[in-house]
Amino acid sequence: MALSPLKMTTRGGAYDTSSIAAPASPQTTRTIRRLQSHQQLSSNSPSLITQQRQQQQLQQQQHGLTTRESREHLQPSMQNVSLGLGRTRANSDAPMAFKKPSSTRRWPASATHGRKSSLEILMRDGPPGGNIEQGLSDLRYHILSSRVEAGKDGMSDYRCYLWLALLNVGPLQTDEYLTLVHRGQSPAYQKINDDTFRTLATDTLFKRRVTDASITRVLNATAWKLHDAKRISSDSPPTASGQPAANTSAVYVQGMNVLSAPFLYAARSETEAFSLFHAFLTRECPGYIRGAMEGVHKGLALVDKCLALVNPTLAQFLQNKKMPAEIYAFPSVLTFCACTPPLPEVLHLWDFLFAYGPHLNILCIVAQLLLLKDTLLASPSPTKVLRSFPPLEAEQIIKLTLFVVQKIPDDIYAELVNHAK
Structure with missing residues (x-):
């Protein structure tokens, strides 16, 4: 007769429960899965941001393509953004329909138990079929479409693992x-x-x-x-110029x-x-801590340049008031908006920046200026208004940034990508 896999011994007809081993802790299992997922996403593959830059450089060298290609992945999100700025989009302007990244993998019924988000499930189980490229693409999509679930204090069970994967930080x-x-x-x-x-x-x-x-x-x-x-x-040994490599x-x-x-x-x-x-x-952002923080000053110049492209009226107004970005935007550029509360909104904004490129922080600052446009134009002292930016509203800033990025010429966008290097 076959024996049960959970065999128990008896003492005087009663079951002896001391022989039963305690099951593994669910918390331990979840932690191991998260770590395995992070290692899958981060090992032996360049970061998502690095992949973008490498692909961009390869295209430019081989086919003469412009940096516009590096922004195509942002286009789908524009379909649901209605900002009331500029002319109404005509049917001829409409982008091609965007399909949600498909996956041949079916999630088990237990994966949806407890109403876990698709982003959390992806972080827990790793990329479908071990496909790193598809996994990173899905991460980017879910960050924009469903955002990282977090409490009111901004804390999330998996945000740190998401950042480790996006920034390609290994074990x-x-x-x-x-x-x-x-x-x-x-x-x-x-x-x-x-x-x-x-x-x-x-x-x-x-x-x-x-x-x-x-x-x-x-x-x-x-x-x-x-x-x-x-x-x-x-x-290190001297370079071809005869001088050691400078750091x-x-x-x-x-x-x-x-x-x-x-x-x-x-x-x-x-x-x-x-x-x-x-x-x-x-x-x-090595340029932000190099020399006299030359990367930060390049970023400030780009704030002025991009604002002039997107909203010449506001840019001219600030110029007439002798208010270049050097005066009001230095902390926001240097800290990637971390200086502006509340902190949970900063974390949400950083999810977006790490997924699509920290260089977009410059356009996020421009977006904040656009949100303040009416207040600035009506204020007798715009300096006081910009002395401290109003509380961050990450969702609104991200939507407006997706609108602004479409108005940036290719050469200026290339400067954005490279200014912090």
Whole structure:
């Protein structure tokens, strides 16, 4: 007679339950699945943003294509955006119908139990059939169509894993972070210590979750790693010009503390925050911490240039008031709008920027100016209005940014993509 797989022993006719092993914790299983999903999405593949740039460069070299190609993936989202700006779209202008990314994989019934979002399911189970390219495409689509589910405080169970995948940050090395922490004070420690307590000082959500000690450790570890990279660069062999390869990146500039804040808030650990922050600085915006922050100043010039293209009236008004972007937009450019509360809206905006390119932050700032147009034109002192931007409304800013990006010429868009490099 066949035995049951859950065989029990008996003592005097009664079942002996001590021989039954406790089942694995569902929480442990979910955590392992998330980590496996992140490794699938991040291993052996360039980041989504890097893929865009590589494809763009290849097209330009081989076929002479313009940067307009890199914006085609944003076009579908414009169908549902009605902003009341400019002329009404004619039928001849309408883009081709967009189909939701298809997947041959059927999700099991248990996957939808508990009303999990399609984005969360994708992060949990990984790309369909192990197709990394299709998985990243689906991630981008879901970020725009259904956004990342989060509580009122902006916290999400899977946002940090989403950012790790989009920024192509591989499996985390906790030992490396601890080694940097144990090295003690970096050359920039005093500057870091002076700025730490100012980091989102009025944001109660941030202060309740992130301590000053955590900010200091992450910034100090980042400074050490940038310092080491700078030293290695200076010790490298001379280039063809006869000079050693120059690395003029600073190990710390004022404002990096605010830029690190969303990473510290969204991450599950300091190691995650450090890995995300360092990868973002060195891959996506190295120009923002190089020399005299030349990338930031290029970005400010692009704010003025793009505003003049999109709304000449407002641009001329600000110019007549002697208000270039250098005066009012420096913090927003440097921190990718992290300086403007509320923090949950910053996180939502960053989901969009990490999916489609941090360079779009310049157009997000232009979008905020367009939302303030009537107030600015009617104000006798627009300087006071722009002294601090109104609270972020990420959804509205993203929709308006998708509208603005269609009005940017190819050469200017290429400047946007490359200004932070």
